[in-house]
Amino acid sequence: MVDVHGDGFADLLRELGPQVLGVLVRRGGDFAAAEDAVQEALLEAVRRWPDDPPHEPRSWLLTVARRKLVDEVRSATARQRREERVQREPAPGPTEQADDTLLLLSRCCHPALSPASAVALTLRAVGGLTTRQVAQAFLVPEATMAQRISRAKRTVSGQRFDQPGDVRAVLRVLYLIFNEGFTGEVDLAEEAIRLTRQLAAATDDPEVDGLLALMLLHHARRRARRTPTGDLVPLAEQDRSLWDTALIAEGVDLLQGALARDRMGEYQAQAAIAALHDDAATAEETDWVQVVEWYDELVRLAPSPVVLLNRAVAVGAADGPLAGLRELEQVPDDVPRREAAAAWLHEQVGEREEAARLYAVAAARATSTAERDHLTRQAARLRHP
Incomplete structure (x- = not known):
């Protein structure tokens, strides 16, 4: 019997919601309608479980969500065939959960979605985060995020999706989530790890x-x-x-x-x-x-200016800074953090004035306050030893 007291209750609902959604989507349910049905079932659980906790919470949620989805299907005669298919389906077996996870992740990471929309929908539908939490993570108003998620659900609802899609698209989205790091009350790096563990179990x-x-x-x-105090510590200087x-x-x-x-x-x-x-x-x-x-x-597998930039730094550490600067010439000037890499290499050569100038330029182009402050300190260190 489920424990309906304390934080564990909320964690349980967050874990079960995506599982139930995956079952409904796999059975042909419209994505947006299925997600709405799951949310209604979760609200029903919040109201009823404290007084009457179920012995099988996942089955209870699936039954209620399926019933609510069928009720919605009945309102449109064009979906009558889908309603019959949903009603005929037997209860899920224990081996289906992995397939459902992959299908749901694939749906949320569909190529028709922009990367930002795919990330938001994945966190909402698979991660089980609230719209408020997703909005806070990306520093946008909740209403804006709600609109983004609604548009994403409408987009994937119009796509045919009988089988899980390209796992590479899913991996790209999970990596984007991981790189967002810690923002707000949700550590997106840990959330990305949790979702990737689920995907690893499914493939x-x-x-x-x-x-x-x-x-x-x-x-x-x-x-x-x-x-x-929150200052960045470079890898070479970390404890x-x-x-x-x-x-x-x-x-x-x-x-x-x-x-x-x-x-x-x-x-x-x-x-x-x-x-x-x-x-x-x-x-x-x-x-x-x-x-x-x-x-x-990595250059052979996935060539990109960023990979070439990181390789130039590695060459500078392995073969000397002059070799690294020669490799850096292959990297376009507009690649983020190019000036910071050039500054480090020039400093290793002993060209402190040029390194300080480049650190200052990199600081002006930094995308975060912590990065800007770190690069500013590097420039100051060289100008005022």
Whole structure:
């Protein structure tokens, strides 16, 4: 019997809501209508469970949500066939949940959606976050986010979706969520890890394990990334005793298992680079030669200006700053953080004045206050040693 007291009750509803939605979507339910039906069932649970808690909460929610969806279907004669199909379906078996998770994630990450809409819909429908929480995470008014989510639901409702879609589209959206980090009351990095764990349980794709490993290996450093006052701490200066060794070990195990399947992908390559950083006891002990080799692999798999920028920095650490500056010439001037990378390389050469100038330019183009303040301090350090 479900415990309806305390925070566990809300956590249970948040966990079960996406599961029930996945079942209804898989059975052919219109996405927007199914999501509305699940929300009504969750409200019904809040009203009724404290006095009459069910023995099987998931089945209870599915029954109520299905009934509400059928009621909505009956109001439109054009959907009569779908109503009959929903009513004929037997109760879900224990093996269906994984398929439902992949289908629901695929639906929320449909190519017809913009990245921002896909992220918002995924957090709302699969993550179980409220519209207010999603809005707070992206620093927009709740009404604006509600409109964005409603438009996204209408878009995917008009798409034919009998089978799970391209898992690569799902991975891109999950990675976007992870990179948003901590904003508001929800840690989106942890939310992305939770969703990626669900996807890993639903698929046998080494790239899913590669992405999960990448997330864990980066997230393991979270406690060392900022000072107590909130200032950014570069990777080379972090207190590595603060890194989460359990997450690192799990990430390395996942990565090794993925690489053993010999189906290389960009997330596995990125995870390998992160593992080399996490494996070094000090910044000086980083195996930069191997890091460059993995960047070469990443350039082959997923070439982009950002990858070339990061590779140039790695080359500068492995072969010297002049070699890094030569590689940096291949990176377009408008790539974010290019000036910061150039500043670091010029500083290693000994060109302090040019490095200070570039740090100042990078600070002016920074996209966050913490990054701007860090780069400003670097410029000041070189100008006033």
